[in-house]
Amino acid sequence: MFRNLAALVRYRGLIQSLVGRELKARYRGSVLGFFWSFINPLLLLLVYSFVFSYVMPAAKDERVTPFALFMFCGILPWTWFSSSLIESSGVLISGGNLIKKVLFPAEILPIVTVLSNMVHFFFGLTVLAGFLIYYQRPLSLTELAIFPVAVLIQLILTLGFALLLSALTVHFRDLRDILANLLTFWFFATPIIYPYFLFEDSNNPGDEAWQAHLLKLNPFTHLTITYQEILFFVGPVGHLRWLLLLGAISIAFFLFGYFIFDRLRDTFAEEV
Amino acid sequence: MNAIELRNASKIYQRYGNRRQFATLKSALLSRSLVRDLTPAETFPAVRNVTFSVPRGQTLGVIGRNGSGKSTLLKLVAGIAKPTTGSVRVNGRISALIELGAGFHPEISGRENVFINGIMLGLTKREITRRFDEIVEFAELQEFIDTPVKNYSSGMYMRLGFAVAIHVDPDVLLVDEVLAVGDEGFTHKCLDKFAEFKRRGKTILLVTHSLGLVEKFCDEALWMDGGRMKLQGDPIRVVGAYITDVEKSEEQQLAAGDARARQSAVTISPDEPASAVLPDHPIETAVAPADMFRATEGRWGSREIEITSVDLVGADGTAGHVFHSGDPLTVHLKLRAPIALDDFVIGIGLFNAEGVCCYGTNTGLEQLKAVRILGDAEARFSIERLDLVEGTYKLDIAVHKADGYPYDYHRLLYTFRVKSRTKDVGIYRLPHQWAFSSSIEFSKDDEVG
Numbered sequence A: 001m002f003r004n005l006a007a008l009v010r011y012r013g014l015i016q017s018l019v020g021r022e023l024k025a026r027y028r029g030s031v032l033g034f035f036w037s038f039i040n041p042l043l044l045l046l047v048y049s050f051v052f053s054y055v056m057p058a059a060k061d062e063r064v065t066p067f068a069l070f071m072f073c074g075i076l077p078w079t080w081f082s083s084s085l086i087e088s089s090g091v092l093i094s095g096g097n098l099i100k101k102v103l104f105p106a107e108i109l110p111i112v113t114v115l116s117n118m119v120h121f122f123f124g125l126t127v128l129a130g131f132l133i134y135y136q137r138p139l140s141l142t143e144l145a146i147f148p149v150a151v152l153i154q155l156i157l158t159l160g161f162a163l164l165l166s167a168l169t170v171h172f173r174d175l176r177d178i179l180a181n182l183l184t185f186w187f188f189a190t191p192i193i194y195p196y197f198l199f200e201d202s203n204n205p206g207d208e209a210w211q212a213h214l215l216k217l218n219p220f221t222h223l224t225i226t227y228q229e230i231l232f233f234v235g236p237v238g239h240l241r242w243l244l245l246l247g248a249i250s251i252a253f254f255l256f257g258y259f260i261f262d263r264l265r266d267t268f269a270e271e272v
Numbered sequence B: 001m002n003a004i005e006l007r008n009a010s011k012i013y014q015r016y017g018n019r020r021q022f023a024t025l026k027s028a029l030l031s032r033s034l035v036r037d038l039t040p041a042e043t044f045p046a047v048r049n050v051t052f053s054v055p056r057g058q059t060l061g062v063i064g065r066n067g068s069g070k071s072t073l074l075k076l077v078a079g080i081a082k083p084t085t086g087s088v089r090v091n092g093r094i095s096a097l098i099e100l101g102a103g104f105h106p107e108i109s110g111r112e113n114v115f116i117n118g119i120m121l122g123l124t125k126r127e128i129t130r131r132f133d134e135i136v137e138f139a140e141l142q143e144f145i146d147t148p149v150k151n152y153s154s155g156m157y158m159r160l161g162f163a164v165a166i167h168v169d170p171d172v173l174l175v176d177e178v179l180a181v182g183d184e185g186f187t188h189k190c191l192d193k194f195a196e197f198k199r200r201g202k203t204i205l206l207v208t209h210s211l212g213l214v215e216k217f218c219d220e221a222l223w224m225d226g227g228r229m230k231l232q233g234d235p236i237r238v239v240g241a242y243i244t245d246v247e248k249s250e251e252q253q254l255a256a257g258d259a260r261a262r263q264s265a266v267t268i269s270p271d272e273p274a275s276a277v278l279p280d281h282p283i284e285t286a287v288a289p290a291d292m293f294r295a296t297e298g299r300w301g302s303r304e305i306e307i308t309s310v311d312l313v314g315a316d317g318t319a320g321h322v323f324h325s326g327d328p329l330t331v332h333l334k335l336r337a338p339i340a341l342d343d344f345v346i347g348i349g350l351f352n353a354e355g356v357c358c359y360g361t362n363t364g365l366e367q368l369k370a371v372r373i374l375g376d377a378e379a380r381f382s383i384e385r386l387d388l389v390e391g392t393y394k395l396d397i398a399v400h401k402a403d404g405y406p407y408d409y410h411r412l413l414y415t416f417r418v419k420s421r422t423k424d425v426g427i428y429r430l431p432h433q434w435a436f437s438s439s440i441e442f443s444k445d446d447e448v449g
Helices: A002-027 A033-055 A067-094 A096-101 A108-134 A141-171 A175-188 A210-217 A219-231 A240-271 B018-022 B025-030 B034-038 B070-078 B110-120 B125-139 B154-166 B184-199 B211-217 B235-263
Strands: B002-015 B042-055 B059-064 B085-090 B094-097 B172-176 B203-207 B220-225 B228-233 B266-268 B283-285 B298-300 B306-313 B322-324 B329-341 B345-352 B357-362 B373-383 B391-400 B406-419
Touching (some): A002 A033, A002 A108, A033 A108, A067 A108, A096 A240, A141 A175, A141 A219, B094 B154, B125 B154, B235 B322, B306 B406
Antiparallel strands (some): B220 B228, B329 B373, B391 B406
């Protein structure tokens, strides 16, 4: 397993050009082309601003104003995570031709999916940066330093899920359908469209409702809170301990996902 | 030094029952049958105990019928499939011409696809840049290289895939029946490229149905049959043995087909029109169909004289269904006439697969005047040289009165196949000879692919 993992380094050129191909092919034939990577998150932000300002104004809590910007900080990484998972669940099946006919390490396919979604995440970040400047929310140097750590941990966690899902979906195609619903639930179980301190007693910090304990079991909670603390809230990043714990768990989970993938590897060519 | 080495390699595919196919995670979890469902209901050995080696610089041709395990064997050598038991070893860089353009993405241009495909096959970006022009020229796609691949014709797609794969500069080249990708000119270019590989001491494993190519091009041939190695050795000998075996099985198929046609010939009463039965079903009636030459297989007649058996006897003196162009052929007829008759004509008609009458004659046309037939009788129709082009032919055999009243008419009930090493066209090979003045020179060329 570790030998296969190490061999992946040799394929970095291939991964690089496949990610490039994914990005190029995605917008080929559309008029605006590459700009969609920027326009999409922008439109998303507009929709949320409209909904939460006019349709159903959120409870006035000045800590999360502007509310749209608050959500945007959580939605961008979530989009990277969820679309990576959905795409990678089908990637071995749609790339069956490659697995069956070309000598090709199959794990490259889910890896490319996660990475190309990461590139979209980065495009979205530039839009977010524009709004951060507009609302005059500067980042401190510490925050700038922690941000790549958070991205790296999310990358490792997402890769673990992507490998596991892509391998299992080959044998159980219905995972794809379950996954869409599971991700919707997961989305609402993550403090993205509501602030996590909703469950904290504001008079008595540290005394948390039972929901808060449940939220903490969700790995993505800690990523989201970290992103929000870095990008949205003013003040120090208080969630660093949790983030580092999640980092350790993510590495373990990645290894677990890769282990399962490696075990099932030989069955792919026959099953896809 | 062997470039390819297989030792007792077997590949067993697992065939799951229907139950497994529709089993889902939910049902697997609910019925706790996850483990049971993942154990195969049935296994299918695609390649069994294959042991062979190809020394560096040699070319091995693998032949065999469909489903004999050729392609699986190639996948084992390519490393795409892992042997279930045994070992496969390959020394050097492999390029597999198995599925051409397998990694192409339809939305992006040929140029970008060349790069990505090349990297997939193990080249570096710099190597591809250096060979890029050569690749495009080989594929004959200079004008279209910046067009998205989805707009390519299938031939263009294949040519580009072929060009990339062949410019990988492999030590071991695996080829699976891919020479049919282009026109004559492109095929020749591919063959030239193979020859160049051979000259440069590369190892080639060639899976093909083109026996001529194996004879001409390979140092050794391997005949796969039912997943096993049947014969390995000198290409001419192996191909010869294979052809004989194919003929034997064709022979059996034709014999079975003829038997089926005769058995299923349904008897219909004389007052019922022949068209009442299924049009393509052999019919058996007492009277001839109104439009006799439009009728399909069938049998009709009063049976005052009956044709009891028809055998096609070839050069070796035994009855068969597969003959070689130019060989002698004799049609043995057995007849039976319960009462003596003096008005009869024995006729024979030869049709090709398109239904064209290649030749027809009868004793009446040849001025033989019938005098008497009684009891069991035999007749032989000997053809000195069966100079027909390759194809499937059917025979009409009939005994009737001079005025056409049928005693027993067998319409297209006997099938035989003619094999030919020459792929000439038409129906009949005229006996002929070429002669040239001294200013024209030819060298004898064996047939190519």
